[in-house]
Amino acid sequence: xxxxxxxxxxxxxxxxxxxxxxxxxxxxxxxxxxxxxxxxxxxxxxxxxxxxxxxxxxxxxxxxxxxxxxxxxxxxxxxxxxxxxxxxxxxxxxxxxxxxxxxxxxxxxxxxxxxxxxxxxxxxxxxxxxxxxxxxxxxxxxxxxxxxxxxxxxxxxxxxxxxxxxxxxxxxxxxxxxxxxxxxxxxxxxxxxxxxxxxxxxxxxxxxxxxxxxxxxxxxxxxxxxxxxxxxxxxxxxxxxxxxxxxxxxxxxxxxxxxxxxxxxxxxxxxxxxxxxxxxxxxxxxxxxxxxxxxxxxxxxxxxxxxxxxxxxxxxxxxxxxxxxxxxxxxxxxxxxxxxxxxxxxxxxxxxxxxxxxxxxxxxxxxxxxxxxxxxxxxxxxxxxxxxxxxxxxxxxxxxxxxxxxxxxxxxxxxxxxxxxxxxxxxxxxxxxxxxxxxxxxxxxxxxxxxxxxxxxxxxxxxxxxxxxxxxxxxxxxxxxxxxxxxxxxxxxxxxxxxxxxxxxxxxxxxxxxxxxxxxxxxxxxxxxxxxxxxxxxxxxxxxxxxxxxxxxxxxxxxxxxxxxxxxxxxxxxxxxxxxxxxxxxxxxxxxxxxxxxxxxxxxxxxxxxxxxxxxxxxxxxxxxxxxxxxxxxxxxxxxxxxxxxxxxxxxxxxxxxxxxxxxxxxxxxxxxxxxxxxxxxxxxxxxxxxxxxxxxxxxxxxxxxxxxxxxxxxxxxxxxxxxxxxxxxxxxxxxxxxxxxxxxxxxxxxxxxxxxxxxxxxxxxxxxxxxxxxxxxxxxxxxxxxxxxxxxxxxxxxxxxxxxx
Numbered sequence: 001x002x003x004x005x006x007x008x009x010x011x012x013x014x015x016x017x018x019x020x021x022x023x024x025x026x027x028x029x030x031x032x033x034x035x036x037x038x039x040x041x042x043x044x045x046x047x048x049x050x051x052x053x054x055x056x057x058x059x060x061x062x063x064x065x066x067x068x069x070x071x072x073x074x075x076x077x078x079x080x081x082x083x084x085x086x087x088x089x090x091x092x093x094x095x096x097x098x099x100x101x102x103x104x105x106x107x108x109x110x111x112x113x114x115x116x117x118x119x120x121x122x123x124x125x126x127x128x129x130x131x132x133x134x135x136x137x138x139x140x141x142x143x144x145x146x147x148x149x150x151x152x153x154x155x156x157x158x159x160x161x162x163x164x165x166x167x168x169x170x171x172x173x174x175x176x177x178x179x180x181x182x183x184x185x186x187x188x189x190x191x192x193x194x195x196x197x198x199x200x201x202x203x204x205x206x207x208x209x210x211x212x213x214x215x216x217x218x219x220x221x222x223x224x225x226x227x228x229x230x231x232x233x234x235x236x237x238x239x240x241x242x243x244x245x246x247x248x249x250x251x252x253x254x255x256x257x258x259x260x261x262x263x264x265x266x267x268x269x270x271x272x273x274x275x276x277x278x279x280x281x282x283x284x285x286x287x288x289x290x291x292x293x294x295x296x297x298x299x300x301x302x303x304x305x306x307x308x309x310x311x312x313x314x315x316x317x318x319x320x321x322x323x324x325x326x327x328x329x330x331x332x333x334x335x336x337x338x339x340x341x342x343x344x345x346x347x348x349x350x351x352x353x354x355x356x357x358x359x360x361x362x363x364x365x366x367x368x369x370x371x372x373x374x375x376x377x378x379x380x381x382x383x384x385x386x387x388x389x390x391x392x393x394x395x396x397x398x399x400x401x402x403x404x405x406x407x408x409x410x411x412x413x414x415x416x417x418x419x420x421x422x423x424x425x426x427x428x429x430x431x432x433x434x435x436x437x438x439x440x441x442x443x444x445x446x447x448x449x450x451x452x453x454x455x456x457x458x459x460x461x462x463x464x465x466x467x468x469x470x471x472x473x474x475x476x477x478x479x480x481x482x483x484x485x486x487x488x489x490x491x492x493x494x495x496x497x498x499x500x501x502x503x504x505x506x507x508x509x510x511x512x513x514x515x516x517x518x519x520x521x522x523x524x525x526x527x528x529x530x531x532x533x534x535x536x537x538x539x540x541x542x543x544x545x546x547x548x549x550x551x552x553x554x555x556x557x558x559x560x561x562x563x564x565x566x567x568x569x570x571x572x573x574x575x576x577x578x579x580x581x582x583x584x585x586x587x588x589x590x591x592x593x594x595x596x597x598x599x600x601x602x603x604x605x606x607x608x609x610x611x612x613x614x615x616x617x618x619x620x621x622x623x624x625x626x627x628x629x630x631x632x633x634x635x636x637x638x639x640x641x642x643x644x645x646x647x648x649x650x651x652x653x654x655x656x657x658x659x660x661x662x663x664x665x666x667x668x669x670x671x672x673x674x675x676x677x678x679x680x681x682x683x684x685x686x687x688x689x690x691x692x693x694x695x696x697x698x699x700x701x702x703x704x705x706x707x708x709x710x711x712x713x714x715x716x717x718x719x720x721x722x723x724x725x726x727x728x729x730x731x732x733x734x735x736x737x738x739x740x741x742x743x744x745x746x747x748x749x750x751x752x753x754x755x756x757x758x759x760x761x762x763x764x765x766x767x768x769x770x771x772x773x774x775x776x777x778x779x780x781x782x783x784x785x786x787x788x789x790x791x792x793x794x795x796x797x798x799x800x801x802x803x804x805x806x
């Protein structure tokens with residue numbers, strides 16, 4: 001496979017390079033008269049953040065659109081017109097539109113214009129335009145999701161982050177609210193308004209970033225520029241909602257199957273001319289908080305509750321300075337789902353009753369294990385425009401997270417196959433600062449530089465319950481042993497970068513940069529990471545790109561404090577008691593891709609990628625707690641191809657879909673031996689290694705939406721997975737097979753009623769998830785690495801929602 005991949009990548013790179021050289025040799029600098037027919041400027045938000053991916057329209061005096069374009073990463077645009085005259089220029093981005101700027105084209109070059117976006121009510125409902133022109137500056141696969149894309153989905157903005165991300169290419173669902181991108185285990189980076197959010201100790205299923213507060217998300221799936229470090233399989237940069245004048249608000253109730261009740265409330269407005277605010281709160285209760293190990297609606301011990309709060313304030317000091325503050329709070333408590341009808345461990349039960357004669361085990365579905373979580377995040381950002389060519393953003397951020405898993409010691413031991421269980425508690429805080437500075441020294445260069453400093457302190461505590469093992473028979477002997485331990489792991493991280501987007505010609509863009517990362521963690525490590533990308537615009541409808549970069553991913557610092565207890569001669573003794581210090585992952589990443597505007601109503605993206613890793617990071621669920629434990633392979637790779645199609649067939653009918661193929665393999669263990677059994681370690685250490693348990697060969701999704709007259713919307717969604725990796729049985733080679741494939745269909749119908757009071761309205765919707773009621777497992781709790789318990793997909797479920805906009 002490697003020679004084929006190398007030939008494909010080499011051929012594609014050669015074609016692009018030769019074409020680029022040919023184009024460069026044929027370029028003749030434009031004359032001053034031609035430059036005079038070009039309109040230049042920048043697009044920005046009200047808080048001075050530059051606005052990429054904004055559509056710029058140029059209209060003549062008759063109101064006809066004569067030219068259009070799209071802003072680049074620095075919010076810049078350059079649009080040519082065919083002749084002199086007077087034109088109006090404006091920018092549109094989702095529900096935001098700028099004022100009109102009047103530009104006169106004559107013999108002299110017109111002055112640059114600045115377009116400031118402001119929220120326009122109802123623009124999302126009343127204006128449906130063709131798909132925007134291709135943004136061809138970035139040497140990566142980019143994807144955008146806006147508020148309309150989320151609200152179009154079945155369940156609307158009541159979807160979780162995982163549900164929303166499943167609609168973009170190469171995203172595989174792995175249970176516990178986890179998504180795996182491009183064959184990586186999680187490795188995802190979320191940002192709010194450009195500020196990265198540090199990982200929490202249990203980010204597996206507590207959504208601290210509710211899709212309700214999204215205005216849009218700019219998503220990078222690969223080919224990261226130098227300013228992106230740490231987690232790099234995907235970057236989700238969320239532009240959150242902010243206050244407007246006049247103010248807006250909504251109250252919503254969502255509920256239905258699985259005893260789901262989800263009320264939420266949001267409100268945004270202004271105080272005076274300079275301060276804007278936005279607040280959101282959402283409460284959710286359901287009996288399906290974690291995917292259970294049982295099919296259908298028969299769920300046992302799976303009740304959950306969570307509450308999320310989001311606050312944002314923006315202060316516009318003047319035309320050059322603004323401040324933004326964000327605060328997020330998420331609290332949750334989960335019951336750990338159980339399996340009914342399990343048989344008691346006959347070797348353990350007499351030991352438990354000898355220790356406690358009154359002990360009588362409950363039925364297996366009544367074993368009472370629980371987890372509580374809370375997480376807080378805040379940041380303060382200063383944005384300053386020095387002049388149109390120099391601007392920066394300086395942020396300070398803090399995240400605190402806590403997770404507490406409590407077991408039911410005697411009852412759990414009566415049913416647990418490995419004859420051990422534990423209470424676990426993790427808490428961590430991360431704080432840091434980040435500077436992003438942009439400089440436009442000339443029309444041909446966009447330079448980005450900056451640094452990020454981050455400090456993380458993770459505290460781990462656990463209380464282990466197990467048995468001594470008889471050295472002759474190998475059977476457990478009583479009484480129950482209880483051991484406690486704790487540790488504190490600290491990670492300090494420094495990143496610095498410089499990146500230049502060099503416009504060689506109107507058709508050829510070179511993105512070149514370098515970043516340096518240094519960490520003090522389990523090891524003191526660092527890496528200098530060059531990154532080079534090239535983009536070639538064949539014409540307005542076809543753009544090709546290629547990329548190579550080095551990546552450096554620090555390890556997670558939370559882990560079980562096994563080094564502080566004596567496990568020798570107990571049922572908790574690992575087969576190999578080593579591997580407690582994971583290394584940072586170091587990667588070579590290659591990507592080639594293309595964008596095609598098939599027409600004004602259809603665009604196609606195609607991408608191929610290959611990532612070769614040293615100390616490839618991974619994680620697993622060991623035991624019933626959803627808190628993950630991390631380890632690293634010696635070597636590994638991810639590779640794949642994906643395609644995404646987006647269509648706006650009519651003003652009322654839109655479609656988008658994607659399909660992806662991928663593979664992940666790894667061999668050798670750098671760390672984590674203490675988490676695995678001897679057979680798994682032996683399989684991993686073979687020359688060919690093993691498939692990764694989070695790998696899925698084929699993944700696909702599609703969304704279609706049709707708006708009937710009188711504000712009625714019908715939408716449908718398809719999700720397909722060929723099955724995560726596993727083994728056919730305990731004797732088979734690890735991850736040599738895969739789980740059964742699954743396909744589900746979700747549908748929704750909603751109608752918006754206009755209310756007679758002050759332009760208020762009411763949206764009422766009905767949603768069906770898994771319309772055909774397919775019964776399927778994401779995994780069955782065995783046959784793979786770190787799959788401690790089974791997780792089944794949601795059966796056919798019905799939901800109702802009503803949202804009052806005021």
